[in-house]
Amino acid sequence: MQEHHLETTVTGRYLVESPDGVGPLPLLAGFHGYGQTAEDELELLRNIPGSGKWIRLSIEALHPFINAKGQPGASWMTRRDRELRIAENVRYVDAVIAKVTAELPVDGRLVMHGYSQGAGMASRAALLGRHAVSAVMLLGGDIPPELGDLARMRAVHIGRGERDRLYSQKRFEADIIRLRQAGLDPAMTLFRGGHGPTGEYFEAAGRFLAEMEFV
Template sequence: MNTHWLEVPQQQRVDIVGVLTAETKELWFGLHGYGQLVQFFSYHFRDLANAHRAFVFPQGPHKFYLEGVHGRVGASWMTKEDRLVDIQNQRAYLDEVLRWATATAPYARLHFVGFSQGVATGMRYLGNGNYTPFSFLAWAGSWPPDLEPQSVEALKSIRFKGWFGSDDAFIGVEKQAQISTHYREEFGLELDWDRYEGGHTFDKVILAEAISQLER
């Protein structure tokens, strides 16, 4: 069997919370988690948009039924199947969304905020795409163990803050410590992270405070 990879034009969904204009000062690029859709993921941020702050939410290109063959639908950024091709496609997709968003809000400072699988997506993009954010807020994410050198260097140059839940069913307390240790020993990165009370979700109060602090 011969396998061929073809480049084809596609339409992908991007939701905006707030308004992108020349007056926008802070542009937040939100990357959702596995099995989420942007119309629901964006709910966490709808009270945070204002005249000078906007949020852009690209949706992962893989959609599927969350249970069986009907009912609720979710999206993901990649799977283990052809993962390297998926990662390349992610970068091209995110580059195009960022090109459009930054052209629409040309004077805005760029930030990333990721949740779960969106954290790994954003961290892999760093140093490989055409845009580098001022900051990255990483929520309940499994930091990728195979980070490329250019991504490591990019992480050293930005403001990074991570959070894990005290009762996260997917990334337990022991795993959280292992991730931090791996990044310190493997990449020389002492990334700032904290723990909040709760499971695999956002803490909206902490999120709002972190965004406000970074924008000062």
């Protein structure tokens, strides 16, 4: 048996919300968790105080499926052909951001937000993609271990629920160490809750995002 790969074209999906006004405006790009959709991440972005001043962009993963409840969902990664999937995802995100910045009055500020599996995607897009970021916000997911040059993230907010069984305290602390070794001083939020965001998380994320208004 011989294994072959054929590159083809697939269609990605993303949602955009732009505030009233002529701009220019900052761009907040979000990446959802495993089995979620662009709508889920957009709702999360909406709940961050102050995000209404930003163009909110929610990018849906390229690998759709129907979950056990019969609802649509999508995944950023699979174990098979991992390096190919990473490269495809980064090119896809680069293309989406290029299209949005060409069509809307973006002022050059770009913050990426990733939840759960989307945290890894946000990290990869920031470090492997061609668009320079102002900051990266990570919730309930780790920075992929193979990534280097974390200083390119510039500023980081990293959050974890105290009872999160998927993103352990050990991995949370390891990510903080990696960021500090890269010369960054991450804003950390350890909030009461599990894997998903809470009001406490949103308040902290809002404070961090407000700081990015002056970058």
